[in-house]
Amino acid sequence: MKVLKLMLKNTLRHKLRTALTILGIAVAVVAFGFLRTVVTAWYAGVQASSPNRLITRNAVSFIFPLPFAYRDKIARIEGVETVSYMNWFQGVYIDKNQFFARMAVDAETALGVYPEFLVPDDERETFLRERNACIVGADLAQQYNFKLGDVIPIDGDIYPGKWEFVVRAIYQPRDKTVDGTQMWFHWQYLDERMKQEMPGRAGEVGWYIIRISNPGDAGRISEELDALFQNSRAETKTETEAAFQQGFIQGTGLIIQLLNFLSFVIIGIIMLVLGNTMIMSARERTKEYAVLKTLGFSGGHLTVLLAGESLIISLLGAGIGIALSYPIVGLFSLMVPKSWFPIFYIEPVTLVLAGGAALAVGALAALFPIQRALKTSIVDGLRFIG
Amino acid sequence: MASIIQVQSVSKSYWRDSFEIPVLNNISLDVPEGEFLGLMGPSGSGKTTLLNLIAGIDRPTKGKILVGNTDIATLSESQLAKWRSHNVGFIFQFYNLMPVLTAFENVELPLLLTSLSKKERRDHVDMALKVVGLSDRMHHYPKQLSGGQEQRVAIARAIASDPLILVADEPTGDLDKHSAEEILTLLERLNKEFKKTIVMVTHDPRAAEKAHTVRQLDKGELQ
Ligand SMILES: Nc1ncnc2c1ncn2[C@@H]1O[C@H](COP(=O)(O)OP(=O)(O)O)[C@@H](O)[C@H]1O
Ligand SMILES: [Mg+2]
Numbered sequence: 001m002k003v004l005k006l007m008l009k010n011t012l013r014h015k016l017r018t019a020l021t022i023l024g025i026a027v028a029v030v031a032f033g034f035l036r037t038v039v040t041a042w043y044a045g046v047q048a049s050s051p052n053r054l055i056t057r058n059a060v061s062f063i064f065p066l067p068f069a070y071r072d073k074i075a076r077i078e079g080v081e082t083v084s085y086m087n088w089f090q091g092v093y094i095d096k097n098q099f100f101a102r103m104a105v106d107a108e109t110a111l112g113v114y115p116e117f118l119v120p121d122d123e124r125e126t127f128l129r130e131r132n133a134c135i136v137g138a139d140l141a142q143q144y145n146f147k148l149g150d151v152i153p154i155d156g157d158i159y160p161g162k163w164e165f166v167v168r169a170i171y172q173p174r175d176k177t178v179d180g181t182q183m184w185f186h187w188q189y190l191d192e193r194m195k196q197e198m199p200g201r202a203g204e205v206g207w208y209i210i211r212i213s214n215p216g217d218a219g220r221i222s223e224e225l226d227a228l229f230q231n232s233r234a235e236t237k238t239e240t241e242a243a244f245q246q247g248f249i250q251g252t253g254l255i256i257q258l259l260n261f262l263s264f265v266i267i268g269i270i271m272l273v274l275g276n277t278m279i280m281s282a283r284e285r286t287k288e289y290a291v292l293k294t295l296g297f298s299g300g301h302l303t304v305l306l307a308g309e310s311l312i313i314s315l316l317g318a319g320i321g322i323a324l325s326y327p328i329v330g331l332f333s334l335m336v337p338k339s340w341f342p343i344f345y346i347e348p349v350t351l352v353l354a355g356g357a358a359l360a361v362g363a364l365a366a367l368f369p370i371q372r373a374l375k376t377s378i379v380d381g382l383r384f385i386g
Numbered sequence: 387m388a389s390i391i392q393v394q395s396v397s398k399s400y401w402r403d404s405f406e407i408p409v410l411n412n413i414s415l416d417v418p419e420g421e422f423l424g425l426m427g428p429s430g431s432g433k434t435t436l437l438n439l440i441a442g443i444d445r446p447t448k449g450k451i452l453v454g455n456t457d458i459a460t461l462s463e464s465q466l467a468k469w470r471s472h473n474v475g476f477i478f479q480f481y482n483l484m485p486v487l488t489a490f491e492n493v494e495l496p497l498l499l500t501s502l503s504k505k506e507r508r509d510h511v512d513m514a515l516k517v518v519g520l521s522d523r524m525h526h527y528p529k530q531l532s533g534g535q536e537q538r539v540a541i542a543r544a545i546a547s548d549p550l551i552l553v554a555d556e557p558t559g560d561l562d563k564h565s566a567e568e569i570l571t572l573l574e575r576l577n578k579e580f581k582k583t584i585v586m587v588t589h590d591p592r593a594a595e596k597a598h599t600v601r602q603l604d605k606g607e608l609q
Contacts, residue, residue, distance in 0.1 A: 002498040009486035291482045294443050295496045295543075296471025298464055378443040379435075382478070 003301050007308040014281070018313060021277045025317025025361075026324060028270040029354045033325035034332070035263040036350040042256050051215035053113060054222060055244040056208040059235035065204035066234050068191075077224050079217040080210055084109035087187060087206035091154040091163060100140055101179075102154065104187040104206075107133075113211045116174040123148070123169035131189045133168035139180035141170050152183070159190060161197065176345050210238075267357045270314075274365040278310050282369030289373045290381025299374045306373060307366040314362030315355075322351055389452075390551060390583050391417035391440055396449030398435055409435045411606040413449070417585060422577040424597030425587045431603045433587040434555055440585060441474045441553045442466050454550050471499045475544030475582075477554035481536040483528040483543075489515065490524040493542045500547060514542035517580075518572060534565025541572060545582070552576065554586040558593050570596045 011018060056074065058064040065087070075083045087104040107128055111117060119127070119135065127133045136146050146152070146167050154163045165185045173180040187205075195202040212221055222238040229236045282289075289302055325346055333344040376384070393415040400407045409432045417423055425433050438444040439451055442458045451458050454473060461469055476482075483492045493514050497507045515521050518538040528536050537557060544552055554573065558566035574596050576582045586597060594600045602609040 005491065006484065006487065006495075013486055287482065288484060291478075291484075292495075293467065294441075294470065294476055296467045296499050298467055379438055382443075382482075 003297070003305045004308075007305050007312070010281070010285070010305070011309045011312050017277060017280075021273060021313055022317040022320065024273045025270050025314055025358065026321035028266045028273070029318050029321025029358065030324050030328055032263050032266045032354055032357070033322065033346055033350050034329060035259050035266070036353065037329055037344065037346050039256055039260050039263070040347050040350065041344045050116075050241055051218070052212050053241040054210040054212060054218060054225075054238050055241055056210060056225060056236045056238040057244070058207075059226075059237040062207070064234070065206060066208065066236065068203040068205050070205070070208065070229065070236070073228060074208060074210060074225060077221055077228070079212050079214060079221050081213050082109050082113055082211040084113045084209045084211070085187065085205040085207065086110070086184075086209065087190065087204065088158070089156075089185075089190065090158050091156045093152065093154050101182040103182065103184050104190040105184045107184075107186045107188070110184060110209075111171075113209050116178045117171040118174055119169050119171045127169040130166065130168055131186055131192075132165055134165035134183055134185040135169040135171055136167055136183045137180035138170055138172050140183060141167075143181070146170070159194070159201075161193070209241075267361065270317075270358070271361045271365060274310060274314055274317075274361055275368065277313070278306070278365045278369045281309070282306060282373060286373075286376060286381050286384040290376065290378045290384070293378050293381070302373045303370050306370045307363060310366035310369075311359070311362040314358045314365070318355055318358030322354060325351075325354075388419055389416040390419040390421075390454055391415070391585070392450075392452040393436075393440065394450040394452070396436075396439060396446045396451060398432070398439060398444075399447050409606055410439075410446075413606075413608050415601065415608060417583065419583055420577070420581050422574070422584045422596070422598045423586065424594040424600040425585065425603060426589055426594055426600055427603035429589070432606045433603050436603065437553050437555055437585060437587050440551075441476065442470050468499075471496055471547065473550040475547070475549040475552040477537070477540055477544050477552065477557045479556040479559040481528070481533075481540045481560075483536055483539055485528050488525050488527055489520060489531070489539045489542075492528070492539055493524075493546050496543060496547045510546050511542075514546040515539075517545065517576075518542045532565065533561050534568055537561065537565070537569050538572065541569070541576075545576065545580070550583070552582050552584045554584065556588055556590075557586065558588065558590055566590070566593070 056066070056070075058066055068085070071083050071085065074080060084106050086106070089102045089104050091102055092098075093100075093102075111119060111124065117135075117137075123135075127135050134152065136152075140146065148167055148170065150167045152165045152167065154165070156163050165183075171180075191202055191204075194204070210221070210225075212218060218240050222240075225238045226236050292302065292305075329344070329346050393413055396410060396413045397408070398410040400409060413436065415436075425436065427433050435444070439446050440453065442453070442461075445459060456469065456473075458466060458469065483489075484495065487495065490511055493511045494507055497510055500507075502510065511524075512521065515524055518541050520535060520538050520542065523531060523535060523539075528539070531539065541557075552573075557573070558569050561569060570593055573584060573586065577584050584597075586593065588594055
């Protein structure tokens with residue numbers, strides 16, 4: 001590295017320009033990491049989905065219910081281990097801005113088909129025993145300061161009336177990909193009240209969650225299941241949980257694709273910022289490169305000199321950007337309610353992408369100045385007047 | 387004495403957008419070893435071009451140039467670069483030092499291309515700076531030096547790798563009378579004490595006085 005010292009000193013030559021370029025790259029890397037994290041958060045549901053869970057919903061639409069009577073028929077299909085079910089309960093807690101998932105679940109089977117919700121044994125038992133008990137995620141408990149024994153009052157909307165649930169268990173998400181902001185209570189509790197107050201809506205199930213023993217059977221079981229209810233009052237549509245989640249976010253898919261696209265536009269912007277700096281610097285030094293060549297330095301030396309400077313700037317910028325991403329993403333996830341993006345963290349692959357992009361951008365931004373420095377003859381370089 | 391530089395029937399043209407600019411026309415010139423040659427002539431007469439050809443940073447359109455028995459036209463670009471670093475010391479009108487490097491580092495620059503150890507490089511640089519009388523300024527940056535001092539650093543850089551010939555293109559062109567005098571005295575000393583062959587382009591009659599031989603170039607022809 002004969003030119004190392006000159007490379008470093010060149011990098012520090014216009015301190016403000018270099019600092020601004022590094023800052024620009026750092027900001028872009030933060031924006032990139034942030035956008036990718038939002039995108040990841042959206043898709044986290046899909047990624048967290050289990051391959052041995054099927055979801056059966058009303059074939060017309062997710063918002064229409066299915067009869068409770070389907071449960072036993074489904075359970076008889078070969079390869080089905082457990083049949084569970086839930087309803088989207090919604091309701092208003094405090095005010096309409098307090099958004100988190102509130103579901104009526106079959107308490108007996110729900111924790112079995114969702115083993116990623118970890119509950120201490122004693123809490124699980126209390127939850128199962130009491131009809132108006134509920135279970136909340138640890139993140140939700142933290143956000144609203146829920147403790148065991150607390151009563152959560154909810155104004156029903158889909159299911160009208162005043163509702164009260166007692167917190168009897170708090171679940172821990174098994175890992176970062178699991179949503180820790182849900183609230184579950186007994187479907188039977190909901191159904192009993194419906195029987196009394198609105199008998200027409202008793203025995204309604206939002207969707208079935210079916211645990212199968214072998215993920216390879218998913219196709220066959222889905223077909224058999226849907227065939228079972230063909231031509232009935234409520235036809236079904238069964239798909240793997242991953243497919244179901246994807247369908248769920250399809251409405252927002254366009255925005256996500258846009259964010260995804262933007263995150264790569266940002267890389268293009270870094271490229272222009274750095275490319276511009278390198279071209280300016282290299283142009284000002286045209287005569288110096290000619291002098292170096294005169295003294296016997298080769299094209300290889302000039303390439304190292306220019307590419308090195310470009311890489312120093314891009315990697316410093318990326319390093320600073322990555323370091324800043326953690327506190328910024330952390331701050332964001334503190335500021336927005338946890339239930340908006342239940343799963344919000346920087347994936348390692350995002351950092352690898354940012355680092356790799358910085359490397360590529362560093363090399364690419366030097367390409368044009370290198371080509372120019374090599375092509376300019378010594379005599380033209382010496383006669384160059386910046 | 388044997389010729390160290392032989393320029394044989396050299397012509398040189400530049401092309402700009404497909405039209406030819408003839409600059410040198412059938413030049414022949416022999417420079418004996420230990421010579422201090424002055425090249426004079428009006429601006430645009432081709433002095434710099436001839437000097438660049440001798441120094442191997444440009445190639446003739448026609449003819450042949452031998453320096454120390456090497457036909458430099460036969461060398462590839464990279465061989466030529468290496469050849470220059472061993473054989474030619476350059477002194478420019480505007481010094482052309484690297485502004486981000488200290489005097490010491492500027493003088494060390496051509497030595498980075500040799501196999502010398504760090505210690506040996508240091509000795510060479512110290513020696514060269516002593517010859518030009520700037521040992522006390524080795525850690526100064528070019529912008530902290532006067533024009534005359536910058537040119538002396540440039541001369542130290544040119545002699546640090548002990549080249550066969552020194553080429554100087556209007557080395558006093560940008561200097562005041564006093565500094566110019568110092569530079570010329572220094573070149574004279576390098577020629578006399580260190581037996582360096584020097585080819586110096588100038589249009590300053592006082593500079594030409596110091597040379598042993600003066601040749602006039604006019605409209606691309608040697609008089
Ligand atoms: N690289 C070049 N490209 C085009 N024209 C050049 C180039 N170098 C020199 N010339 C032309 O050649 C002529 C001689 O230039 P030069 O050798 O620099 O003269 P001098 O040094 O005697 O002033 C001038 O007309 C100049 O414009
Ligand atoms: Mg000239």
